[in-house]
Amino acid sequence: xxxxxxxxxxxxxxxxxxxxxxxxxxxxxxxxxxxxxxxxxxxxxxxxxxxxxxxxxxxxxxxxxxxxxxxxxxxxxxxxxxxxxxxxxxxxxxxxxxxxxxxxxxxxxxxxxxxxxxxxxxxxxxxxxxxxxxxxxxxxxxxxxxxxxxxxxxxxxxxxxxxxxxxxxxxxxxxxxxxxxxxxxxxxxxxxxxxxxxxxxxxxxxxxxxxxxxxxxxxxxxxxxxxxxxxxxxxxxxxxxxxxxxxxxxxxxxxxxxxxxxxxxxxxxxxxxxxxxxxxxxxxxxxxxxxxxxxxxxxxxx
Amino acid sequence: xxxxxxxxxxxxxxxxxxxxxxxxxxxxxxxxxxxxxxxxxxxxxxxxxxxxxxxxxxxxxxxxxxxxxxxxxxxxxxxxxxxxxxxxxxxxxxxxxxxxxxxxxxxxxxxxxxxxxxxxxxxxxxxxxxxxxxxxxxxxxxxxxxxxxxxxxxxxxxxxxxxxxxxxxxxxxxxxxxxxxxxxxxxxxxxxxxxxxxxxxxxxxxxxxxxxxxxxxxxxxxxxxxxxxxxxxxxxxxxxxxxxxxxxxxxxxx
Numbered sequence: 001x002x003x004x005x006x007x008x009x010x011x012x013x014x015x016x017x018x019x020x021x022x023x024x025x026x027x028x029x030x031x032x033x034x035x036x037x038x039x040x041x042x043x044x045x046x047x048x049x050x051x052x053x054x055x056x057x058x059x060x061x062x063x064x065x066x067x068x069x070x071x072x073x074x075x076x077x078x079x080x081x082x083x084x085x086x087x088x089x090x091x092x093x094x095x096x097x098x099x100x101x102x103x104x105x106x107x108x109x110x111x112x113x114x115x116x117x118x119x120x121x122x123x124x125x126x127x128x129x130x131x132x133x134x135x136x137x138x139x140x141x142x143x144x145x146x147x148x149x150x151x152x153x154x155x156x157x158x159x160x161x162x163x164x165x166x167x168x169x170x171x172x173x174x175x176x177x178x179x180x181x182x183x184x185x186x187x188x189x190x191x192x193x194x195x196x197x198x199x200x201x202x203x204x205x206x207x208x209x210x211x212x213x214x215x216x217x218x219x220x221x222x223x224x225x226x227x228x229x230x231x232x233x234x235x236x237x238x239x240x241x242x243x244x245x246x247x248x249x250x251x252x253x254x255x256x257x258x259x260x261x262x263x264x265x266x267x268x269x270x271x272x273x274x275x276x277x278x279x280x281x282x283x284x285x286x287x288x289x290x291x292x293x294x295x296x297x298x299x300x301x302x
Numbered sequence: 303x304x305x306x307x308x309x310x311x312x313x314x315x316x317x318x319x320x321x322x323x324x325x326x327x328x329x330x331x332x333x334x335x336x337x338x339x340x341x342x343x344x345x346x347x348x349x350x351x352x353x354x355x356x357x358x359x360x361x362x363x364x365x366x367x368x369x370x371x372x373x374x375x376x377x378x379x380x381x382x383x384x385x386x387x388x389x390x391x392x393x394x395x396x397x398x399x400x401x402x403x404x405x406x407x408x409x410x411x412x413x414x415x416x417x418x419x420x421x422x423x424x425x426x427x428x429x430x431x432x433x434x435x436x437x438x439x440x441x442x443x444x445x446x447x448x449x450x451x452x453x454x455x456x457x458x459x460x461x462x463x464x465x466x467x468x469x470x471x472x473x474x475x476x477x478x479x480x481x482x483x484x485x486x487x488x489x490x491x492x493x494x495x496x497x498x499x500x501x502x503x504x505x506x507x508x509x510x511x512x513x514x515x516x517x518x519x520x521x522x523x524x525x526x527x528x529x530x531x532x533x534x535x536x537x538x539x540x541x542x543x544x545x546x547x548x549x550x551x552x553x554x555x556x
Binding site: 029033074 | 303341347348349350351519520521523524526527528529536537
């Protein structure tokens with residue numbers, strides 16, 4: 001049994017495996033399948049200041065080794081989260097991290113401030129990269145000034161660990177990461193989904209209600225890995241890697257290119273127990289390779 | 303999550319297979335209308351599980367049956383399973399049909415295409431509670447009407463086909479039984495235009511009616527928010543709050 005503890009700023013994780021926002025509900029949906037307390041962390045659904053209905057159906061299209069979605073941040077709003085969901089998730093035995101989204105820096109900051117007041121939530125993941133909302137979301141994440149403005153506003157109202165989730169739909173993701181670091185982000189996580197499209201050729205129209213959606217799943221892993229490698233070299237803060245991770249070997253690749261922790265997303269849809277399998281697999285790999293601590297492989301590839 | 307072993311794979315009609323599966327461990331309690339997420343292995347062009355209605359259950363023999371329509375690569379892979387193969391299933395999922403309060407209620411089950419799948423399980427449950435259900439099943443052509451003997455063993459069966467190769471010509475909602483008899487409760491599963499027409503009929507007659515939806519789904523657990531249906535309560539996940547909904551919850555033009 002190697003030591004799997006990692007730290008994201010002051011946030012200590014029992015292991016580097018977390019769940020990606022939007023793929024694991026509030027964790028409770030998976031409590032029948034795994035012991036949630038085994039996870040390094042659970043990043044819950046995207047939460048906004050006001051309730052959002054999300055986009056119309058159809059919101060999903062399966063692709064080769066992946067899927068497109070355009071859910072559009074459907075959620076009941078931060079007040080509902082604080083009142084009804086927080087009491088149920090605060091004692092799951094693992095860190096529950098809230099993914100925060102918005103359509104203006106002020107809205108992001110107001111939502112983050114509400115979460116700041118919740119004792120049992122040690123961190124937020126700021127979603128400046130959702131491709132499925134018209135205002136805000138990715139619009140902030142695709143320019144250094146946009147990213148900086150949101151991080152700055154949130155940093156002023158949020159005092160715990162601040163992770164900023166980056167969009168891959170940019171020219172130079174390392175630039176965006178540096179801008180977030182400069183404004184006080186404690187960590188960055190990447191990648192969010194890649195903008196994509198699929199067409200129903202018989203009906204001659206897009207398969208998704210808003211035409212485009214975000215691609216996730218194993219299909220995006222090589223792109224994600226490359227970007228994590230680039231960002232890990234560009235910033236001094238911890239990097240959380242995600243994008244198509246489905247096996248322990250996938251996770252180890254991300255750790256080796258510089259991710260301090262990883263998130264498992266779409267793979268949860270096919271195997272609700274995949275996170276625990278990945279944790280066990282990392283452990284076995286480290287043992288088999290004579291590593292006493294996961295830090296021996298984090299950033300092993302420069 | 304269960305690893306089920308394939309007992310048999312029987313091709314039925316022109317585009318269906320009947321999967322008979324068994325479990326080493328006792329099966330969980332299942333309700334008609336619930337479904338399973340079947341994992342599709344060795345299919346490079348697909349990725350997700352396939353949500354399939356529970357068709358028949360035999361607790362004594364620890365068996366569960368699925369009627370699968372082969373519509374794409376995922377269901378094609380499922381149709382190629384062989385005896386002894388292991389199929390990973392998340393089962394049961396969803397809410398299921400609500401049952402009549404009394405066996406004397408006159409119950410009509412309307413199915414189209416592969417939508418007949420959950421109606422056999424429902425029919426069995428109704429018979430077990432002393433009810434005698436009526437089935438109205440429709441398809442394009444006679445060879446698409448499968449499992450008729452199983453349905454006939456449970457109650458009266460009326461048929462429609464679009465080419466008049468079996469039963470009355472036309473759609474289920476054009477069948478004469480709907481004019482000749484009055485029902486207290488209707489359950490329906492099939493193509494959406496059919497369910498809209500059935501819902502419209504039920505609403506106009508003031509009859510209690512539940513529909514089983516098959517919106518495109520990823521996780522089946524209420525996590526991904528992909529399979530939503532816009533309802534009187536806003537967007538709800540069909541996998542979690544459905545797949546069975548009362549027509550009064552729907553915003554369909556009925």
